[in-house]
Amino acid sequence: MAQIFDNIxxxxxxxxxxxxxxxxxxxxxxxTMTSYLISENNIGIILKGYAQIIRIDHNGNRTIIEDxxxxxxxxxxxxxxxxxxxxxxxxxxxEIILIDYDRIINxxxxxxxxxxxxxxxxxxxxxxxxxxxNERLEIVTKKTIRNKLLxxxxxxxxxxxxxxxxxxxxxxxxxxxxxxxxxxxxRELKCLKDEGFIEIKGKRITLLYNDFW
Amino acid sequence: MAQIFDNIxxxxxxxxxxxxxxxxxxxxxxxTMTSYLISENNIGIILKGYAQIIRIDHNGNRTIIEDxxxxxxxxxxxxxxxxxxxxxxxxxxxEIILIDYDRIINxxxxxxxxxxxxxxxxxxxxxxxxxxxNERLEIVTKKTIRNKLLxxxxxxxxxxxxxxxxxxxxxxxxxxxxxxxxxxxxRELKCLKDEGFIEIKGKRITLLYNDFW
DNA sequence: AATACATTGTTGCAATTGCAACATTTTACA
DNA sequence: TGTAAAATGTTGCAATTGCAACAATGTATT
Numbered sequence: 001m002a003q004i005f006d007n008i009x010x011x012x013x014x015x016x017x018x019x020x021x022x023x024x025x026x027x028x029x030x031x032t033m034t035s036y037l038i039s040e041n042n043i044g045i046i047l048k049g050y051a052q053i054i055r056i057d058h059n060g061n062r063t064i065i066e067d068x069x070x071x072x073x074x075x076x077x078x079x080x081x082x083x084x085x086x087x088x089x090x091x092x093x094x095e096i097i098l099i100d101y102d103r104i105i106n107x108x109x110x111x112x113x114x115x116x117x118x119x120x121x122x123x124x125x126x127x128x129x130x131x132x133x134n135e136r137l138e139i140v141t142k143k144t145i146r147n148k149l150l151x152x153x154x155x156x157x158x159x160x161x162x163x164x165x166x167x168x169x170x171x172x173x174x175x176x177x178x179x180x181x182x183x184x185x186x187r188e189l190k191c192l193k194d195e196g197f198i199e200i201k202g203k204r205i206t207l208l209y210n211d212f213w
Numbered sequence: 214m215a216q217i218f219d220n221i222x223x224x225x226x227x228x229x230x231x232x233x234x235x236x237x238x239x240x241x242x243x244x245t246m247t248s249y250l251i252s253e254n255n256i257g258i259i260l261k262g263y264a265q266i267i268r269i270d271h272n273g274n275r276t277i278i279e280d281x282x283x284x285x286x287x288x289x290x291x292x293x294x295x296x297x298x299x300x301x302x303x304x305x306x307x308e309i310i311l312i313d314y315d316r317i318i319n320x321x322x323x324x325x326x327x328x329x330x331x332x333x334x335x336x337x338x339x340x341x342x343x344x345x346x347n348e349r350l351e352i353v354t355k356k357t358i359r360n361k362l363l364x365x366x367x368x369x370x371x372x373x374x375x376x377x378x379x380x381x382x383x384x385x386x387x388x389x390x391x392x393x394x395x396x397x398x399x400r401e402l403k404c405l406k407d408e409g410f411i412e413i414k415g416k417r418i419t420l421l422y423n424d425f426w
Numbered sequence: 427a428a429t430a431c432a433t434t435g436t437t438g439c440a441a442t443t444g445c446a447a448c449a450t451t452t453t454a455c456a
Numbered sequence: 457t458g459t460a461a462a463a464t465g466t467t468g469c470a471a472t473t474g475c476a477a478c479a480a481t482g483t484a485t486t
Contacts, residue, residue, distance in 0.1 A: 105333055146442095166430080384434065
């Protein structure tokens, strides 16, 4: 998995940050990071810690839009932060780098090879992000909860080439990821279980079918 | 809008294509382009023409996944082509460039500035792609057809800063984009019209509310 | 201009879902 | 360890939706 400073020495990393006028910022657990991002085309890179992008909709409901772990990149340009109220909240003590995106694109230091490496690393991280978004789209565009679950299982299973799926988060969060009501999802999971298609033990789901379709 | 060969002279463009061992391919209208993409980590760039990525689901239904216009980029890495049957079909005579993605990342010509430019252009195109996917996710994760439509209107309206929305495609395709049944969407549009929120004339929709929420 | 094909409009009905409300279990942390 | 908060399980019911079927309109092609 590509990381943002791969193939860049720590000396060059300092240079690069200076050229791009990058800022390092520290947040305590439960701090709101949003205000540093809304006004400009900044992108943020999580160096340490863990944060979440939360949407607050018109009814006041909070939902998790993205989990930001170490090496993750976020910002108005590359997260869905445009037409909703949202907050970015540090869930642990978190250290981030802020960079003006335009500076990355318009940087004139074309002869510095670490700048090329940085661009290539960004490119790879973006590619992964696109793939993740495609997967989620593939899932949420299915028309029934059952089909969303099966698509989710299919993708998760093929990633590890295994019939066992370990949910990376709670069922509550899974419902949010699938964009369905949690209780309705539980209901459907029970059906799939009763019909003998899956087995659930805590966060481990076993697929009991070979080829569903 | 960033284009793939921005800031690269045509001489350097030829050099670049040689270094990356890129192939140019031509397709006639209705040709299938899929077979050139499935096996390897190739990315395709549409130079001329227009193509579509079509998903064929387990019932045999065809749906449009992506419209590929000039300068668009596609491929297994950056399109949702993994867990479904799909086809990429030229809808007009279409010319594409095929490049092995790994070669872009592992290319050692670090001193060539046109290579950096190319990477930066790719980065910008990817950024736009991520934004588009985010927008669609923002829409399709809404729980009712009404809210999907309103979110779509909101995004379209804020893009052109106007109360008039010109649908870039048919209502049939809009339903596919929103991932809802077409007839159910028509029903909901009629409701919004009857309630005085919108006006529809052909492909032009007028928003009659200031702030819906 | 005639014909075939695609798009749009409409409706009844059954299936699915969201929502609300509540009980139970698990987890976090003071 | 005890307590509060979060997560999970369950259910009835009303609202929304998908589906099927068909009519009407619009568009493209020869």
